Amino acid sequence: MPELPEVETVARGLQSSVAGRRILAVTLRKTDFIDDPAAIERELPGRQIARIERFGKFMLLQLATTPAQSPPASWPSENSPPVEPIAEALLVHLGMTGHLAPHFPEQPLTKHTHVTFVLDDGRELRYTDARRFGRMAYLTGAALASELERFGADPLLVTKEDFAQRIRSSRSRIKALLLDQSVLRGVGNIYADEALWKAKIHPAKIGARLAGQEVESLRKELRKILLKAIELRGSSISDFVDAGGVPGDYQQHHKVYGREGRNCFRCGTKIRRIIAAGRGSHFCPHCQPTPRGARRSRRGSSKKTKRNRPRATSNR
DNA sequence: CTCGATCCCTGGACGC
DNA sequence: TGCGTCCAGGGATCGA
Numbered sequence: 001m002p003e004l005p006e007v008e009t010v011a012r013g014l015q016s017s018v019a020g021r022r023i024l025a026v027t028l029r030k031t032d033f034i035d036d037p038a039a040i041e042r043e044l045p046g047r048q049i050a051r052i053e054r055f056g057k058f059m060l061l062q063l064a065t066t067p068a069q070s071p072p073a074s075w076p077s078e079n080s081p082p083v084e085p086i087a088e089a090l091l092v093h094l095g096m097t098g099h100l101a102p103h104f105p106e107q108p109l110t111k112h113t114h115v116t117f118v119l120d121d122g123r124e125l126r127y128t129d130a131r132r133f134g135r136m137a138y139l140t141g142a143a144l145a146s147e148l149e150r151f152g153a154d155p156l157l158v159t160k161e162d163f164a165q166r167i168r169s170s171r172s173r174i175k176a177l178l179l180d181q182s183v184l185r186g187v188g189n190i191y192a193d194e195a196l197w198k199a200k201i202h203p204a205k206i207g208a209r210l211a212g213q214e215v216e217s218l219r220k221e222l223r224k225i226l227l228k229a230i231e232l233r234g235s236s237i238s239d240f241v242d243a244g245g246v247p248g249d250y251q252q253h254h255k256v257y258g259r260e261g262r263n264c265f266r267c268g269t270k271i272r273r274i275i276a277a278g279r280g281s282h283f284c285p286h287c288q289p290t291p292r293g294a295r296r297s298r299r300g301s302s303k304k305t306k307r308n309r310p311r312a313t314s315n316r
Numbered sequence: 317c318t319c320g321a322t323c324c325c326t327g328g329a330c331g332c
Numbered sequence: 333t334g335c336g337t338c339c340a341g342g343g344a345t346c347g348a
Binding site: 003096179189237280 | 342
């Protein structure tokens with residue numbers, strides 16, 4: 001599942017493989033995960049993909065209106081605005097199962113390819129997403145700025161003070177805080193669990209109750225884990241592969257995620273799994289003791305919901 | 317403010 | 333082999 005390291009991996013791959021290419025045509029299939037499909041069909045053709053970078057779990061494909069062939073020509077003139085931020089971008093969130101990668105046109109479309117961008121070198125940048133938990137949006141100017149403002153600090157860049165402030169001013173559980181994209185952008189379930197294990201903090205501990213050294217330990221360990229995971233090109237759990245189709249290797253370094261019932265690498269205690277912040281949370285009950293006064297996190301016992309699900313398949 | 321519950325969606329695992 | 337059922341999870345949303 002793509003979290004910060006996986007998205008960073010894909011973004012780097014795309015930056016080296018498709019940056020500078022111009023989009024010639026767009027084909028949309030299912031569109032229920034796209035904010036404004038018509039805007040994409042209308043605005044993207046003719047645009048150059050100037051640069052691809054990660055923002056939280058999003059990829060930002062920055063678009064340029066300048067002709068792809070002649071870069072600065074007569075651009076930096078007297079009255080042209082100074083280095084404006086990002087004026088125009090395609091935001092892509094991979095959700096759980098999203099893939100964005102260049103293909104040769106002769107490669108057959110897979111079942112869940114929903115968006116195709118034809119590039120000016122003959123390749124196609126394809127977005128594939130079986131579960132459609134991803135998101136795609138074309139945004140400009142103020143709308144783009146305000147969208148990006150909704151997100152919190154980048155965990156790789158956040159300062160000690162800023163991180164501490166964000167965590168210790170909240171009465172939420174630390175696991176929920178780590179997953180909250182308006183607190184930190186980019187952390188997901190795997191790396192939250194891994195960082196909490198390394199910092200020896202129980203996922204249900206209240207943010208405001210973390211000791212100063214716990215908070216700083218968490219920040220440092222989270223950062224180290226994310227950097228190591230980027231180095232190994234992410235964790236391939238379900239079907240994650242980078243923009244070149246290569247899986248990551250960090251899953252082999254997981255200490256708690258997906259290890260329920262197995263022995264803690266530090267103390268040998270069996271790893272447990274509870275639901276915190278609505279997500280499976282893996283931890284060592286010995287290394288990460290239940291905080292005093294923690295609300296009991298309820299495990300399924302009283303809910304046996306069987307849901308009925310009438311659904312209309314939206315197609316276009 | 318914070319929480320859980322629910323929904324979205326499909327593939328994979330598992331039981332029979 | 334082939335069903336049915338459950339589960340995974342990021343995020344939006346709603347009600348408690």
